[in-house]
Amino acid sequence: MISIKEVAKAAGVSTSTVSRVINNSPSISQSTKDKVWAVIKKLNYSPNNIAKALITNKSYTIALLIDVDDDKSFQNPFFYEVIHGIEKSCQEKEFSLMVANVNTKMKKQDIISWLVKSKRAEGIVLPVSILTRELVKELKDMGIPFVAVGEVDSIQDNVSWVDIDNKKGTEKAVYYLYEQGLKDIAFIGYDSTKDFSKRRVEGFKSAIEKIGISNNDSWIISCNNSKEQGYKEMMKLIDSGKMPQAVICGNDSLSVGVIKAIQDKDLKIPEDISVISFDSRQIASLMYPEVTTVDVDVFEMGYQSAKMLFDLIENNNLTDQGLLISTKIIKRNTTK
Amino acid sequence: MISIKEVAKAAGVSTSTVSRVINNSPSISQSTKDKVWAVIKKLNYSPNNIAKALITNKSYTIALLIDVDDDKSFQNPFFYEVIHGIEKSCQEKEFSLMVANVNTKMKKQDIISWLVKSKRAEGIVLPVSILTRELVKELKDMGIPFVAVGEVDSIQDNVSWVDIDNKKGTEKAVYYLYEQGLKDIAFIGYDSTKDFSKRRVEGFKSAIEKIGISNNDSWIISCNNSKEQGYKEMMKLIDSGKMPQAVICGNDSLSVGVIKAIQDKDLKIPEDISVISFDSRQIASLMYPEVTTVDVDVFEMGYQSAKMLFDLIENNNLTDQGLLISTKIIKRNTTK
DNA sequence: TTGTACGCGTTATCAC
DNA sequence: GTGATAACGCGTACAA
Numbered sequence: 001m002i003s004i005k006e007v008a009k010a011a012g013v014s015t016s017t018v019s020r021v022i023n024n025s026p027s028i029s030q031s032t033k034d035k036v037w038a039v040i041k042k043l044n045y046s047p048n049n050i051a052k053a054l055i056t057n058k059s060y061t062i063a064l065l066i067d068v069d070d071d072k073s074f075q076n077p078f079f080y081e082v083i084h085g086i087e088k089s090c091q092e093k094e095f096s097l098m099v100a101n102v103n104t105k106m107k108k109q110d111i112i113s114w115l116v117k118s119k120r121a122e123g124i125v126l127p128v129s130i131l132t133r134e135l136v137k138e139l140k141d142m143g144i145p146f147v148a149v150g151e152v153d154s155i156q157d158n159v160s161w162v163d164i165d166n167k168k169g170t171e172k173a174v175y176y177l178y179e180q181g182l183k184d185i186a187f188i189g190y191d192s193t194k195d196f197s198k199r200r201v202e203g204f205k206s207a208i209e210k211i212g213i214s215n216n217d218s219w220i221i222s223c224n225n226s227k228e229q230g231y232k233e234m235m236k237l238i239d240s241g242k243m244p245q246a247v248i249c250g251n252d253s254l255s256v257g258v259i260k261a262i263q264d265k266d267l268k269i270p271e272d273i274s275v276i277s278f279d280s281r282q283i284a285s286l287m288y289p290e291v292t293t294v295d296v297d298v299f300e301m302g303y304q305s306a307k308m309l310f311d312l313i314e315n316n317n318l319t320d321q322g323l324l325i326s327t328k329i330i331k332r333n334t335t336k
Numbered sequence: 337m338i339s340i341k342e343v344a345k346a347a348g349v350s351t352s353t354v355s356r357v358i359n360n361s362p363s364i365s366q367s368t369k370d371k372v373w374a375v376i377k378k379l380n381y382s383p384n385n386i387a388k389a390l391i392t393n394k395s396y397t398i399a400l401l402i403d404v405d406d407d408k409s410f411q412n413p414f415f416y417e418v419i420h421g422i423e424k425s426c427q428e429k430e431f432s433l434m435v436a437n438v439n440t441k442m443k444k445q446d447i448i449s450w451l452v453k454s455k456r457a458e459g460i461v462l463p464v465s466i467l468t469r470e471l472v473k474e475l476k477d478m479g480i481p482f483v484a485v486g487e488v489d490s491i492q493d494n495v496s497w498v499d500i501d502n503k504k505g506t507e508k509a510v511y512y513l514y515e516q517g518l519k520d521i522a523f524i525g526y527d528s529t530k531d532f533s534k535r536r537v538e539g540f541k542s543a544i545e546k547i548g549i550s551n552n553d554s555w556i557i558s559c560n561n562s563k564e565q566g567y568k569e570m571m572k573l574i575d576s577g578k579m580p581q582a583v584i585c586g587n588d589s590l591s592v593g594v595i596k597a598i599q600d601k602d603l604k605i606p607e608d609i610s611v612i613s614f615d616s617r618q619i620a621s622l623m624y625p626e627v628t629t630v631d632v633d634v635f636e637m638g639y640q641s642a643k644m645l646f647d648l649i650e651n652n653n654l655t656d657q658g659l660l661i662s663t664k665i666i667k668r669n670t671t672k
Numbered sequence: 673t674t675g676t677a678c679g680c681g682t683t684a685t686c687a688c
Numbered sequence: 689g690t691g692a693t694a695a696c697g698c699g700t701a702c703a704a
Contacts (some may be wrong), residue, residue: 003681014691019683027689036525048452050395051681055696068420070423080416085403096455099433100422104543117337117382119432223443227622260624283622286563286589288596339697350675355699363673391680495689 002045011039022047022080060134061096062086062309063121065112067130069216073248078280078298079127082149085302086125095122102130109138124310125302128152128161128195131242145312147305151195151322160312162305165324165329166196166278169294170203171210173248173276178211178327179322180336182245182274186219188258200250200278221242223254230257236264249277253282255291259334262317289333301325337368338381347375347523356385387458397432398645399424399457403439403466414616414634415463418485422461429646438466445474452465452480459645461638464488464497464531465580480563481648483641487531496648498641501660502532502614505630506539509548509612511583512665514547516672518581518610522555524569524594536586536614555580559590568595574601585613588620591627595670611670620670625669637661 008015012334013032021036041047051057063087066079082100090097101117102108109128111178115121124139128150136159148161171185187204191197201220221231221237229248234257237243249255255277259269267273269289275294277284284291289327304323343350349368356364357372358503363574366426389395398471400422402415411454420436426433426509436451438444444466451457460475464486470493475482487499506523520565527533528670537556559565566585571591585591591613602611612628613620640659 005681014693015682016684017690020690023683027691029689032689044449046450048387048390048681049454050389050455050456052683053695054384054681054698055683055695056392057696059386080419083419084402084437085433087402089389091437097435099419099423099435101420101427113380118385120384120386154658171339228625256622256624283619286592286619287356288563288592315671341697352676352700353699356674359699365673368673385699388699389680389681390682390697391699393680650685 001049002009002043004045007036007039007043007045009259010043011036013053018068023215039326045299051173059096059120059122061098061119061121062090062123062125062306062313063098063100063115063119065100065102065124065126065130067100067127078296081280081298082305083156085299085304086209086306087302088307089303089310090293091308095310108132109135113138113142114217116142123313125146125149125305125309128163132142133157142167145309147220147309149301149305150180151199151324153195158309160321162301162323162325164196164296164301166199167203167206168279168324169296169327170200170248171207172327172329173294174204174211177246177248177274177276177335178207178213180274184219184244185213185246185248186221186237186244187248187250188221188223188230188237189225189254190222190239191224191250192222203246220299225251225253226254227260229258230254231261232257234261235265243274246274246276249275252277252279254279255279255284256287259287259289259291269334274336276329284330284332292332292335293330294327295330296327297325337348337384338379338405339384340381341455342377343375343381343533344434355604357375359451365464381650387610387616392631392636393456395432395456395458396641397434397450397457398426398649399464400437401436401456401460401462403463406563413631414640417616418638418641419632421640422642423638424517425642425646429642431646438664442621444468445471449474451480459649460482460483461466461641466542469493475560478637483645483648485637485641487535487660489531494615494656497642498637498644498659498661500632500634500637501662502535503539503542504660505614505632505663506536506584508665509570509630509665510540510543513582513610513612514543514549516610519549520555520580521549521582522557522573522580522613523586524557524559524566524573525554525561525583525590526556526561527586528558533586540584551605561587561589563589563593563596564592566591569595570594570597571601572602574604580609582610582612585611588613588617591615591624592619595625595627605670610672612665620668621667628661628668628671629666631666633661 004018005013008018018036021033044203087097102111123145125147128148131148148159152161154157190201223233247258249258259275262269262273271276279293280296280298284293313321340351341356344354356370357369390473396556423433438447461483464484467484484495484497488495488497526537557569559569583594585594593612598605598609605611615629616632616634
């Protein structure tokens with residue numbers, strides 16, 4: 001493979017000159033610039049970034065940590081849309097993106113330290129789910145910039161993160177329904193083990209309170225994200241006698257069961273009852289009827305997390321921060 | 337950051353000895369081995385892979401090319417499950433995985449050549465959709481191993497690829513239905529612009545022929561993968577008067593519309609009509625009723641493509657080949 | 673079995 | 689403006 005030396009030789013200059021031309025140093029005459037570029041193109045030369053990385057101690061590479069099981073059960077299918085966003089940001093910065101799964105026999109700590117020290121990643125994007133307090137400390141100690149995808153508990157000290165604005169998402173949904181005159185609203189799908197779910201419920205409560213419409217704790221219904229649970233809970237709700245005018249589903253799979261339950265009870269959507277669901281998998285537009293959603297821009301979350309990481313890398317005195325990606329209501333056919 | 341020199345100094349040996357210990361050269365006494373390893377652990381040393389790559393000219397990195405638009409419209413959402421498979425294979429080989437989007441202003445040729453020459457990827461996995469004949473030639477000329485995801489036209493000379501066995505997938509579906517005594521079978525969703533779709537139709541034809549059941553060309557129905565198209569075409573089919581006993585859907589979104597059409601005509605699934613759909617997005621289990629599918633193992637496709645790439649890298653006199661990942665029928669509730 | 677010395681391809685430093 | 693030369697951290701031929 002052709003190196004800077006051969007370019008220098010062919011152009012009749014020194015290697016330093018070629019290097020300066022490539023990095024377009026100001027102190028190079030236009031004529032030599034032209035001359036050298038001509039040779040570079042002619043020889044089809046590309047600088048060896050590995051050698052460059054060795055001397056500059058910059059790899060222009062960030063790592064994305066994922067945490068998926070070998071059994072292929074994707075707990076986070078949405079995470080792959082995040083990759084796309086990160087990749088876009090990397091491309092703009094001319095960085096490379098390395099993807100590494102931490103779900104191995106190795107300890108997370110070890111794999112990350114190995115990643116940084118041996119592979120020389122300049123920074124790391126990682127889901128908040130794998131960010132233990134020890135890990136935070138270790139990353140800080142190593143001085144390696146990182147950004148979490150998902151909101152980091154404020155008790156954690158100074159960690160940068162990007163998340164969907166789940167709280168405001170539910171608020172928007174409530175307001176949206178309220179503007180149509182709907183006041184009896186239920187939230188189905190509270191999962192206290194998931195932070196994003198907690199935020200969604202928070203938004204529900206705060207909107208209800210702000211608007212001042214009658215609240216009723218029994219209308220926040222806990223269940224996990226499966227269509228079976230959604231069906232069961234919606235059935236119970238209808239059978240309870242005090243049926244809401246609208247339902248907000250905390251997650252996408254869930255909404256499938258909720259809608260089915262309403263249909264099985266021969267109720268009409270949205271005439272008898274309106275439905276809004278959170279959705280990050282574009283499932284909503286596949287349903288009959290198509291579901292009005294709180295649209296979650298997972299791509300943007302990836303894009304912004306990488307961007308924030310680059311800020312940290314370039315300017316490490318930057319104060320740590322959290323960023324919330326705003327949601328928007330996409331009106332389809334389950335609301336009036 | 338701590339280097340081999342400091343380890344050598346602390347252990348009272350030369351750097352070459354440390355190097356030999358790390359790469360466990362046979363010509364090192366057990367005692368020095370122990371001594372050096374102790375220091376390595378104590379100092380928490382990790383070899384700098386960039387320096388190693390420079391001298392060995394091996395980066396232990398492969399690149400995955402993706403081809404997604406900036407507008408976030410994922411034509412290939414399934415592709416992200418492929419990444420998981422590739423990553424697993426990389427981890428087994430202790431390779432790094434770089435992800436790069438080729439959908440940029442740069443020419444594909446250029447970006448790939450840049451990737452190889454400057455980033456030193458040792459091999460490339462790329463979707464067949466971006467593999468033009470010139471690109472094949474260029475990659476071959478550069479001597480860079482590559483594996484295509486998706487079947488490569490046999491006219492193309494000696495390209496390694498991995499694909500889903502789409503043809504046999506449809507055959508399995510037909511046999512499955514036939515064993516239940518169903519002979520009037522329609523295939524909905526032939527898209528002549530997509531190779532996988534062509535294969536699926538091939539399988540349909542060949543199975544029909546082998547079994548010797550009555551075939552009827554009008555029962556291979558062209559349409560693209562949307563629920564609207566599926567609905568429309570299924571309606572037409574039912575209205576035509578000659579209704580099939582079973583329908584095979586060539587794609588997942590499509591099946592949603594097909595099933596809805598059957599339901600809207602007050603026909604029962606599977607009593608009046610059975611449905612089997614291809615599915616790569618786990619949509620099938622979200623439907624009511626849950627759809628029997630030809631399950632497409634996209635993870636395995638990724639895993640095998642990377643594995644094949646490693647074979648090529650290690651043993652480049654290997655003959656090029658194609659590998660088909662077999663499908664399996666997952667029985668759910670749209671068949672008896 | 674171990675150490676010395678050199679080179680990988682590039683950039684930084686210091687000349688001129 | 690440009691050129692020598694050292695240095696980045698490591699592997700390896702050769703010497704001992």
